[in-house]
Amino acid sequence: DQQVKQNSPSLSVQEGRISILNCDYTNSMFDYFLWYKKYPAEGPTFLISISSIKDKNEDGRFTVFLNKSAKHLSLHIVPSQPGDSAVYFCAASASQGAQKLVFGQGTRLTINP
Amino acid sequence: NAGVMQNPRHLVRRRGQEARLRCSPVKGHSHVYWYRQLPEEGLKFMVYLQKENIIDESGMPKERFSAEFPKEGPSILRIQQVVRGDSAAYFCASSPLPAQETQYFGPGTRLLVL
Numbered sequence: 001d002q003q004v005k006q007n008s009p010s011l012s013v014q015e016g017r018i019s020i021l022n023c024d025y026t027n028s029m030f031d032y033f034l035w036y037k038k039y040p041a042e043g044p045t046f047l048i049s050i051s052s053i054k055d056k057n058e059d060g061r062f063t064v065f066l067n068k069s070a071k072h073l074s075l076h077i078v079p080s081q082p083g084d085s086a087v088y089f090c091a092a093s094a095s096q097g098a099q100k101l102v103f104g105q106g107t108r109l110t111i112n113p
Numbered sequence: 114n115a116g117v118m119q120n121p122r123h124l125v126r127r128r129g130q131e132a133r134l135r136c137s138p139v140k141g142h143s144h145v146y147w148y149r150q151l152p153e154e155g156l157k158f159m160v161y162l163q164k165e166n167i168i169d170e171s172g173m174p175k176e177r178f179s180a181e182f183p184k185e186g187p188s189i190l191r192i193q194q195v196v197r198g199d200s201a202a203y204f205c206a207s208s209p210l211p212a213q214e215t216q217y218f219g220p221g222t223r224l225l226v227l
Contacts, residue, residue, distance in 0.1 A: 004155075034215065043117070043204050043218035044156070089155060100146065100158035100169060101206075101216060 003027045004092050006104035014112050019077040021107050023090030026071065030092040034101070035064060035075045038087045047088075048075070080111045116140065117219035118187075119205050125225045132192040132199070134222045138207030145188045146216055147173075147180060150202045162188060195226045 005024045013019045021035075031052040036044035050057040050064045050073070057064050063076045077084055087108050091101040118137040126132050138145050143164050148156040158172040162182035173180065177195075182188040192199055202223050206216035 036218070041221075041223075043119075043220045046215050046217060049215055091156075099144070099161055099208075100172065101148075101156075102158070103148075103155035105155045 001026075002105075003030075004090055004102045004104040006088075006090055006107050008107050009105070010108040010110070012110045012112060013080050015082060016079045019075075019080045019084065019109055019111070021075040021077075021088050021090075021109065023073045023075075023104055024071060025073075025092050025102075027092070027094065027102075028071070029094040030102075031095055032093045033064070033066060033073050034091045034093075035062075036089045036091060037084075038089060038106070044089060077109075082111050082113060085109060085111045117205060117207050117217055119203075119219035119222050121222060122220060123223050123225070125227065126195050127227050128196055129194050132195050132224055132226075134190040134192075134203050134205075134224070136188040136190070136205030136207075136219060138188070138205070139209075139217055142207035142209050142217075144208045144210065144214075145182050146206045146208075147188075147190050148204045148206065150204065150221075152201075156204060159190070192224075195224075197226045200224055200226045 034049040035047045038044045048059050048062045066073045087106045089106045090104040116139040145162045147159040150156045160173045160180045161169040177193045179191045202221045204221045206218045208214040208216045
């Protein structure tokens, strides 16, 4: 049972444009959501997070939007830069009960010059 | 990766041998998590530990796998009698507090079982 889904395995965006990565979840107990970026042969690097009491969080070029009614979140990167090319993972956790992160399958983002 | 250290970075074992993976969390973090990533998949939770306690091991296989986080020293993930299906990247993460706190990941240990 895949509780966190990233339905796009890959995304290609031109440099300078906006990149939008999407994530859907099924467990209504999730109340904290994170995006991680991962390069090959490295560990995931934390990008940005959002609590379920908010619907938007912004940090520089990165903005995360949360739509609780649709159980959907998205990561916007603007403007996209070549160094943004990586695999992006969406993750969720529930403060009640286990503290584990549940990850999506990842989306490979390629920024074209 | 915010100071989480893992070693070794690469580990090769033959079937039936033991694998020991080590993780030193960020200084001051007392919560450690282990995740496994199979090729082309996302990370899957294995176990959550605090100092000297296993809090949640619901993602860990019941046999051959064990984890500890002693009062002194790193957290250890131990795999006994490894099989080829254990080949994966194993990541450790730490956080200062459990709920709604960001987990910071180490670089991972890539285990290859021949």
